Amino acid sequence: MSNFWNELPCPFTILAPMENVTDYVFREVVSTYLPKPDVIFTEFTNIEALTSEGFEKTIPRLKFSEKQKPIVAQIWGTKPDAFYKSAQLIQKLKFDGIDINMGCPVREVVKSGAGAAMINNPSLVKEIIAAVKKGADKLPISIKTRLGDTPAMTTEWFTFLLEQKIDAFTIHGRTAKQMSKGNANWEEIKKAVRIRNKIAPETLIIGNGDVESYSQILDFQKKYNVDGVMIGRGIFKNPWVFNHIPQKHTEEDYIGILLKHMKLNQKENTSPKAFEPMKKFFKMYINNFKGASILRQKLMETKDFTQARKLLET
Numbered sequence: 001m002s003n004f005w006n007e008l009p010c011p012f013t014i015l016a017p018m019e020n021v022t023d024y025v026f027r028e029v030v031s032t033y034l035p036k037p038d039v040i041f042t043e044f045t046n047i048e049a050l051t052s053e054g055f056e057k058t059i060p061r062l063k064f065s066e067k068q069k070p071i072v073a074q075i076w077g078t079k080p081d082a083f084y085k086s087a088q089l090i091q092k093l094k095f096d097g098i099d100i101n102m103g104c105p106v107r108e109v110v111k112s113g114a115g116a117a118m119i120n121n122p123s124l125v126k127e128i129i130a131a132v133k134k135g136a137d138k139l140p141i142s143i144k145t146r147l148g149d150t151p152a153m154t155t156e157w158f159t160f161l162l163e164q165k166i167d168a169f170t171i172h173g174r175t176a177k178q179m180s181k182g183n184a185n186w187e188e189i190k191k192a193v194r195i196r197n198k199i200a201p202e203t204l205i206i207g208n209g210d211v212e213s214y215s216q217i218l219d220f221q222k223k224y225n226v227d228g229v230m231i232g233r234g235i236f237k238n239p240w241v242f243n244h245i246p247q248k249h250t251e252e253d254y255i256g257i258l259l260k261h262m263k264l265n266q267k268e269n270t271s272p273k274a275f276e277p278m279k280k281f282f283k284m285y286i287n288n289f290k291g292a293s294i295l296r297q298k299l300m301e302t303k304d305f306t307q308a309r310k311l312l313e314t
């Protein structure tokens, strides 16, 4: 079994899975025009949708290009059989790895027993891991989770998880109840690393939460002994966040990337509805230069790609 996790530098960097953000087009932008992290994750994909009539609508979430590799498909759900079938499919699609979401705190997800609700359901976790391992017997398996449900239960949760023989864990340093509030607790992540060192030294631990630069990645790796660091929202503040050497970027750089992103988006999504979701990226690219806020305001008022392009090119 080839295991890309064992071929990464230390510390390695990962672009976090982000629903409605890290879609095919954004992953392509990051892999082509921006400093690329060592690993990229897809947005989370629901296994029940993937293995039912919802298939046609869901499968585009798992589109990727060679440039995006190594790429990990993240999945979520509750039914072991659907996990098994989805894992088979993900292996067939030639992803490099498969990640199980056990950390999403969104109400509908938790209510269905998935995401962060798994933290309180170790017997289902065991069944799901077994199903994924059986379905994708040639792929490494990782889990992305949190410190606990309401209070942090790092020792109990990670002692259990580390006994399950998983290749890598991403630990978002918050509890499910915290959602994105408060600061990520990296001391608790370090606690999980200590448990890992005793129980499963071969398992990689990726720290996640509030990291915004490569120098912070280096700092945190030393301080908390993680093997890798995952960045999510940091890329909104700085699209070049994975650059090892910080650089100043001009208005032309920012606008240039946005124009490329829009072009790729139009190529992928011919529906006129594709423009509105693009707007969430305006804040990310039209930022950090003189006059950005006025330009962004005007851009938000545009109605389609042609209008937006015209404004950006004048």
Ligand SMILES: Cc1cc2nc3c(=O)[nH]c(=O)nc-3n(C[C@H](O)[C@H](O)[C@H](O)COP(=O)(O)O)c2cc1C
Pocket (backbone or CB within 6 Å): 016, 017, 018, 019, 020, 021, 043, 044, 074, 101, 103, 104, 144, 172, 208, 209, 210, 211, 230, 231, 232, 233, 234
């Ligand atoms: C818009 C958005 C969508 C997200 N979608 C997912 C997801 O699909 N799967 C997942 O595991 N985490 C998801 N997350 C959580 C992030 O992956 C990450 O754990 C969290 O944002 C903390 O890291 P950060 O401080 O670097 O952003 C999402 C976060 C945001 C902001």
